[in-house]
Structure formats: C-alpha cells, structure tokens
Amino acid sequence: MTIALYHNPRCSKSRETLNLLTEKGIQPNIILYLDHSFSLAELQALFQKLALTSPREMMRKKDDLYRTLQLDNPELTNDDLFQAIMAHSALLERPIVVNGNKAKIGRPPESVLSIL
Template identity: 50%
Template sequence: MSQIRILHNPRCSKSRQTLQLLQDKGLDVEVVEYLKTPLSTDELALLQQKLALNDIRAMMRTKEDIYKELELGAPQRSESELRAAIATHPILLERPVVITETAARIGRPPESVLELF
C-alpha cells in the first residue's frame, strides 16, 4: 500500500479516534503533528486538491478565535491569503486529515477516512 499520512493533533479526540481506526485496520501510518510541523502554502494547495474542495474554507476551522480576529470570513479574502493564514496559524486547519498519494479525507466523522481504502 502507498504511504498514508495523518495530520494529527493528539489533544483532539476525533484525531485520536481516526488514528486508532487506521491502526486497528493494520495500516502503516505516518503521524504528522501539524501544529509542530505546519504545512507550507504549496502543501496546503496540494492538500486542497486531494480533498477535492473548491472552497479552501471547507478545510478551515472557522470557529477558531484567530479566524474571526483575522477576519478570514470576509468574501474578499483570496485563496492565497487563506492558505498563508493556515500556514502561519496551523490551528486553523481542520483535523484530522488522512492523506494518500492520490486523495485525502477529513476525519469528521473518523469513519469517513475509510473511503480512501
């Protein structure tokens, strides 16, 4: 099987549940603590493609205080501005995200990532 990565926050119950689900399936998973190792804007663009999202906000935690403070919900915000905000403030990235070579899924609910396999 190809490489599988999970963008993981160990403090998040959904992230822990998703990781456990993958491990229970016997999958070899690379765990990336994205708060410690944020994605670059280029990596975020690729992730958006793999998630097949037209709107980058669908991969953002829009209820985070920083989202409101930076007024990221404003319609004039460009995709590149939003990617830069996530790269600078990785807490804005929805979690967990499971990534394969060809696709990705947000683990909400955790079982949704099983569509990848």
Template identity: 50%
Template structure:
C-alpha cells in the same frame, strides 16, 4: 498504494479516534503534529486539491485565530486563505488523512475508510 499521513492533534478526540481506526485497519500513517510542524503552502494546496474542496471548507471557523487572521474576510483568494492557514495552523480542520492521490477529513473518523480501502 502510497503511504498515508495524518494531520494530527493528539489533544483532539476525533483525531485520536481516526488514528486508532487507521491502525485497526493495518495502516501506520506518518503522524504530522501540524500545530508543531505546519504543512507548507504547497503541501496544504495539494491536500486541499485531493480533498476536492475549497480551502474555506477545511477551516475551523470557531477558533479565535480565524478572526484574528482575517479569515472572515470573504474577499480573500484561495491562495491568501491557504497562506493564512499555514501561518495559523490552528484554523486547519483536523484530522486530515492523505497521501499523494487521496485525502479525507476524519469527521467522522469513518470518512477515512473511503480512501484506505
């Protein structure tokens, strides 16, 4: 199976719990601190496709940047939403564990067990 990556925020308890769960299961993912190094539009599009959801399903709607970026505009296309997510990475739900074939949001952390087993 492909190596795993995690879009990680070390200040987030769910992100830390998900990383610990991966490590307990023998997986040392590549840690991407997405607030420092946001994914590209292409990378984020691929992750969202592997999640099998719409971009809006992985938005943190309570972040100030959500409104600041105009993401509350329901007329934005998926491509526009993804572009704004790249520009405002704080609005990306965390953590997301992924490889080139699968992805899962670690809320709750146990969700990632579905893609690593």
C-alpha cells in the same frame, strides 16, 4: 501504501481516527500539524487532494482565531487563506488522512475509510 495523518493528539476526533487506522492494520506517517511548517505548495496539494471548492472547507471556521483574523471576509483569495494557515497551522481542520492523491477530513472518523 503510505498513509499520512495530520494529527493533533489532544483532539478526540484525531485520536479516534488514528485508532481506526490502527485497527485496520495501518500505521500512518503521523504529522503533528501544529508543529509543522506548511509551504504554500503543500497546502495547495492538500487542498487539491481533498477535492474542496474553498480553502475555508479545510479550516476550523468555528475557532476564535478564524474570527479574530476575520477570515470570513469574502474578498479574501484562496492564497490569502493559505497564507493564514501557513502563519497559524491551528486553523487547519483535523484530522486529515492522505492516501496517495486522495485526502479526507476525519469528521466523522469513519469518513476516512472511503480513501483507503
């Protein structure tokens, strides 16, 4: 079983999620998403695995960058939002754990246990 963790070591929730996985004996494939170049297909697959209704649910909506880019504009399409994440990976909510065809945002960290 390969588990992936979209991780930011500077984020306390991301570190807590990594510690939780490690305590469960899981050594995830760590993806430092701030250094990662996402493709549209990759973001669409992640969105599908998260089973969300809008890409905004996987974005850091309280982030200054989100407001600066006016991503709350209701006329933006899902592809517009994915393009914003591709251009600015810091917009992606963290941490995200992926297990096969399921994914979960680790807020709170314990929520990822439901897909293990």
